[in-house]
Amino acid sequence: MTALAAIAPPHAVSRLRTERLARSAKPFLARGGPKGERCPGCRLVPSHCLCALRPALPTRAGMCLLMADIEPLKPSNTGWLIADVVADTYAFGWARTEVHPDLLALLADPQWQPYVVFPGEFVAPERVVHEVVVPRAGVELEPRKRPLFVLLDATWPEARKMFRKSPYLSHLPVLSLAPEQLSRYHLRRSNRTDHFCTSEVGALCLELAGELHAAQTLEAYLDVFTNHYLQAKHQLPVDDGDAVHQRLRDLRGPG
Structure with a gap:
């Protein structure tokens, strides 16, 4: 099932991973698979490859992943899944002392309305919003800007540091999510049950x-990714006929 990985062009997170590996003084060793072998398209061991199930949907919304140093290298990182599904996904590595000029250009692009996604309890109230401006068909006289969700892809302590030490984000509205459900992510979990993995945050955004079908698909x-990852970890086969x-x-439909 790795054929798709061979022909699909690398997305933003894949390219960032390649750049990060090129800067590494020593190889990043992820556990699992014979000699650590993993599919380049989905990062899973070849026997549990996910590439044939990859969905890709057109969305008006975009995603900007600001990633902590080694996040692109982790097989359990779920920002990769967002880039699989949402075509307009951008990814940048975060550093305290510098910022990529392409990130600044993206945030200033007039087609986008960026929202930094972060808990409102840590932000000045005047910056916090809880809704996204969505145009309604046949009502708007001119198109509104497309929403661009800036996600801090990191552990919770890292994300707080990134938020505080990124002055180029300080002028942007902060989208504070107040979801009803608890996280169902089983690979890496915060000590707080109201913290979500990056892919779950992307789906909520x-x-x-107004992109309900894309949210449900993500x-x-x-x-499915979690299922494949855990089955591989426990050396168990995947049941591709199960409910997930x-x-x-x-949701993917025919094809």
């Missing part, structure tokens, strides 16, 4: 932007 894709796989197939 898509839903707020959620289903995360469930069927839900993703239903």
Whole structure:
């Protein structure tokens, strides 16, 4: 099932991973697979490859992943899943002392309305918003800017540091999510149950932007990825006829 990985062009997170590996003084060793072998398209061991199930949907919303240093290298990173699903996904490595000029250009691009996604309890109230401006068909006289969600892809302590030490984000509205459900992510979990993995945050943002089908597809894709990852970890086969796989197939549609 790795054929798709061979022909699909690398997305933003994949390119960032390649750049990060090129700067490494020593190889990044992820556990699992014979001699650490992993599919370049989905980062899973070849026997549990996910590439044939990769969905790709057109969305009006965009995603900007600001990633802590080694996040692009981790097989369990779920920002990769967002880049799989949302075509307009951008990814940049974060550093305290410098900022990529392409990131500054993206945030200043007039087609986008950036929102920094971060808990409102840590932000001045005047910056916090809880909704995304979504144009309604047949009502708007001119198109509004497209929402661009800036996600801090890191552990919670790292994300707080990134938020505080990124002055180029300080003028942007902060989208504070207040979801009802608890995280279902089983690979790496925060001590706080109201913290979500990056892919879950992306799905919630898509839903707020009126992209319900894309949000549900990203959620289903995360469930399938988690299933494949954990089955590989425990050296168990994947049942591609189970409920999580069927839900993703239903949302992807024919093809």
